[in-house]
Structures are given as C-alpha cells and as structure tokens.
Amino acid sequence: MDTLKESIKDFTDDYLLEEYFHHSEEYTHEAYSLLKEEFERRNFDAEKINGFLNKEKEADPVRRNYDSKDFTRLENSFSHTDALLAITMLRDSGIVFFLDNPNSSEIIPLETEAERLFTIHVHNDFIGKAHELLDEHFTKNDGKYNLKYTGAIERLKAFNFHDLHLNELKAAELIDVSFTTEERRVITHYGRKLIDEADKIESEQERVLFYYDSIEAIIEKLERDSKKLSRSDLLAILEILQIYCCDQSFPEMMNDSIMGILNLFTGV
Numbered sequence: 001m002d003t004l005k006e007s008i009k010d011f012t013d014d015y016l017l018e019e020y021f022h023h024s025e026e027y028t029h030e031a032y033s034l035l036k037e038e039f040e041r042r043n044f045d046a047e048k049i050n051g052f053l054n055k056e057k058e059a060d061p062v063r064r065n066y067d068s069k070d071f072t073r074l075e076n077s078f079s080h081t082d083a084l085l086a087i088t089m090l091r092d093s094g095i096v097f098f099l100d101n102p103n104s105s106e107i108i109p110l111e112t113e114a115e116r117l118f119t120i121h122v123h124n125d126f127i128g129k130a131h132e133l134l135d136e137h138f139t140k141n142d143g144k145y146n147l148k149y150t151g152a153i154e155r156l157k158a159f160n161f162h163d164l165h166l167n168e169l170k171a172a173e174l175i176d177v178s179f180t181t182e183e184r185r186v187i188t189h190y191g192r193k194l195i196d197e198a199d200k201i202e203s204e205q206e207r208v209l210f211y212y213d214s215i216e217a218i219i220e221k222l223e224r225d226s227k228k229l230s231r232s233d234l235l236a237i238l239e240i241l242q243i244y245c246c247d248q249s250f251p252e253m254m255n256d257s258i259m260g261i262l263n264l265f266t267g268v
Contacts, residue, residue, distance in 0.1 A: 008038045008168075010214035010232055016042070017052045031168040071098065071121040074130070076145045082138070083118040085147060085158040089137060095130050096123035117144070152255035153245050155262055161210045161239060164265060166231060174228040175264065183257050184222045187237055190244045191219045201243055211236035234261050 011019065020039045078086055083099060090097050100119045122130040138145040147154075179187070194201065198212055214236045221229060229237075238261055244250055245258075 005034050008034055010211070010217065010236075011038070012208070012210050012213050013042065013044070013048070014052065014208050015210050017044070017049070021053070035168075068121075070125075071123050072127050073100075073119055073121045074134075074145075076140050076143055077117040077119050078145050080116050080118065081155075082145055082147050083120070084160060085155070086120060086134060086138070086145065088158050088160045089133055090120070090122075090130060091160075093129065093133055095126040095133070097121060097126070097130065152258040152262075156238065156242050156245055156258050159238065159242060159262060159265075161235065164235070171230065171232045173231050175231060175234060177227060177229050177234075179222070179257065182251075183254065184225070186251060186254055187240060188219045188222050190240050191215045194240055194243060205243070209239065211239050215240065231264065234264065237261065238265075 008016070016035075016039060020035055087097070087099060098121050100121060120130075134145060138147055140146075194209070194212070195215055198209055201207070202209060211232070214232065218229075218233055218236050218240075221233065238258075241254065241258060245254075
C-alpha cells in the first residue's frame, strides 16, 4: 500500500480528478481511501473542480444522444494495438464512433491481450470520412485492419494516454528495466527540457501533461540507475519521449526502448 500511496501522489491534477470522479469503481476500498486522501490533501478549489467537470461535459455534448441503430459496424476488426491507434485518429478527426470487443468473455478470458479483436461502429453521418481516413493508414487483410506504418515513432505519436486506464495494482507494479547509459541520458535530458517548457508545450500542442508532476522523481531514479520502475514511471517516460520524438536531434537508437515500453501497454 505504501507503493500505491506514492504512485497516487505522482498523479497529475487532471488524472487524479479523472480517477476520483470517473474510475473510483476500479479501486478496492483501501485503495479508494488513499485516492480520496490525496484528493482532499490537494484541497482543490471549487473553480478547479467545476472547470474539470464542465470540460468533460463540453468535450462531446451530443454523442450521448445518439442511438445505436444510427451506427454501422466496420467489416474489418482491429488488434488491441491498432484499435488504440484507430480511435486516436478517428477522435482527432471529429468522427463519432464507439469501440466494441464482441468476441471476448469477461468471465473466462480465453485470449491474450495481443489476440483480442475489436470492432469499431461509426455513426452513419461519418462513415465515408472514417473509411477514407482508415484506408489511408491501414490495409485490409483476412478481415482485419493492419497499420501500414509500424515504426516506433509513428506508434509513439499515436499512443493515447487518455484512453489508458490502469487499476491501482497495475499502475504501481514494478517492472525490471535495463536502459543503457545513453538511453538514460536521453530520457533525463528531455525530462529536464520538459520541466522547463511545460507551459509552452501545453499551449502549443493543446494537450495536458498527464505525468508532469512525476518527472523530477523519474530523473532521480534514472540517475541512480534504478533497476525497477513502476508502470506509471514508464508511462511518464513515454510522455516525455512522445513530446520530443520529432526533434531533429532525437536519436534513432531510442526506437527499441520506445517499442519495448509500448509493448507493455498495447499487448504486442
């Protein structure tokens, strides 16, 4: 529980609010008590809370009014990894859709994460636009969509932190890591850069930094050559690398590290 308590302290304000208001049912009674304790410790004012809740309502004010009969199921399915990429593309293009995993059983999990197949149902008003977008980035083979471009940078850029919800045990789970000295140098270099440029990045990229509050702790762990990092730590590293992966000086040798971390969360 001490590890979980420290992990929750690393949550950004927005992520903490998201978990507290929308994912409390995923926590055990003891874990939720820690979540609530951290929520109360930060003493959010009413403006902060109302701003978060109103932003959630305004993000998509009409989708909840759609009827399921107004959606068409795409004929081809997606792997878990490619589904994450597809929903990011569709959402960024303003396409109304929902994701389904019709062949899986929550009672008897017969599939590994990599074997699970997902289907996407697109609102009829957007079906043409969806086909055009997906055909640009995916091929269709044997009833499945397969991403045309599978490089590390492309997958990292498409990775969506908002769609990834880990329960408290998964978030705090320690993973053996074996970063080289150069890989650690690159991560800490960009981590410090992000600390200095956080406000600028959020403004220019119109994004919330999910793991900003934990960057300094990550740098400290890497500098003392820690051999174990939590899943939350690794997600913070992914966010750092995602922001700077298009820098001209970003080293190609980081690709293997990027794919290794992504594989922990995408099931490939």
